[in-house]
Amino acid sequence: MQKLNLVLDKSLYYRGIYHYHSIDFDKIPHLLSTGSSGSGKTFLNKLIVARVSLKIANASVTVLDFKANDYKFAINCKNLYEFDKVKEGLEQFYNEFLLRQQGKTSDRTFKLLVIEELGSMMAYFDKKEVETMKSMIANLIFMGRSAHCHLLISTQRPDSSYFGAGVRDSIGTVISLGNMSKEGKSMLFSGFQDEMKEHHGQGSGYMLVNGAELFSIKVPQVQNVSKLEYYIQQALNR
Ligand SMILES: Nc1ncnc2c1ncn2[C@@H]1O[C@H](COP(=O)(O)OP(=O)(O)OP(=O)(O)O)[C@@H](O)[C@H]1O
Numbered sequence: 712m713q714k715l716n717l718v719l720d721k722s723l724y725y726r727g728i729y730h731y732h733s734i735d736f737d738k739i740p741h742l743l744s745t746g747s748s749g750s751g752k753t754f755l756n757k758l759i760v761a762r763v764s765l766k767i768a769n770a771s772v773t774v775l776d777f778k779a780n781d782y783k784f785a786i787n788c789k790n791l792y793e794f795d796k797v798k799e800g801l802e803q804f805y806n807e808f809l810l811r812q813q814g815k816t817s818d819r820t821f822k823l824l825v826i827e828e829l830g831s832m833m834a835y836f837d838k839k840e841v842e843t844m845k846s847m848i849a850n851l852i853f854m855g856r857s858a859h860c861h862l863l864i865s866t867q868r869p870d871s872s873y874f875g876a877g878v879r880d881s882i883g884t885v886i887s888l889g890n891m892s893k894e895g896k897s898m899l900f901s902g903f904q905d906e907m908k909e910h911h912g913q914g915s916g917y918m919l920v921n922g923a924e925l926f927s928i929k930v931p932q933v934q935n936v937s938k939l940e941y942y943i944q945q946a947l948n949r
Pocket residue numbers: 746747748749750751752753754755867913914915930931932933
């Protein structure tokens with residue numbers, strides 16, 4: 712079982728109880744984190760990567776950081792792809808997935824692809840390249856689970872042109888940080904808009920699991936940044 716404690720329950724947290732909502736990658740293979748600039752997506756993504764690295768044996772993580780900003784501490788790691796290299800990183804991950812899917816390797820170690828700022832990454836490439844990248848992402852989302860290839864996609868605006876409804880519905884765990892627009896809610900939290908009345912600041916928001924369970928959540932504090940960065944580096948070099 713590839714289960715990870717992910718985020719704290721917000722209402723319990725304010726009553727002094729630290730209760731984690733966990734995810735089981737075997738059951739819910741992919742995640743999406745969204746929220747406006749500064750809402751804490753990258754902070755959460757780093758926490759997830761560090762936890763994956765620490766808790767899942769031999770887990771390998773690939774990060775595509777188009778903004779080339781947030782992973783400077785890992786600049787020499789082989790699975791970090793910045794700016795225009797992100798396309799190469801996606802292809803590399805996808806090829807590994809294809810080898811597994813086509814039975815050309817028996818390797819089934821846990822692999823996670825983190826896409827930081829899908830929106831700005833897609834806006835950079837030309838139309839044809841974007842279509843190819845979109846179809847790689849869609850295939851990974853639809854078929855990645857059995858190959859143990861997982862995705863964590865992050866974007867400020869969950870634009871429907873990046874992934875169609877079918878892809879969106881297959882993501883499983885959706886986390887929004889800060890306050891979400893009406894459009895964002897109807898796109899990613901359909902059926903739950905009326906329940907989403909709380910105000911959220913940096914590092915807090917909502918999590919929807921399998922389109923069925925809504926939680927108000929808080930991203931835990933990081934006590935030791937060097938330890939966090941150490942574990943991220945480990946996973947980025949596997
Ligand atoms: N849960 C948190 N606890 C403490 N500090 C946080 C938390 N989340 C974010 N921060 C701080 O806020 C700043 C902005 O967060 P972050 O970079 O994660 O935002 P973002 O949503 O990725 O923004 P952008 O869309 O611009 O990339 C960071 O410098 C980080 O240290």
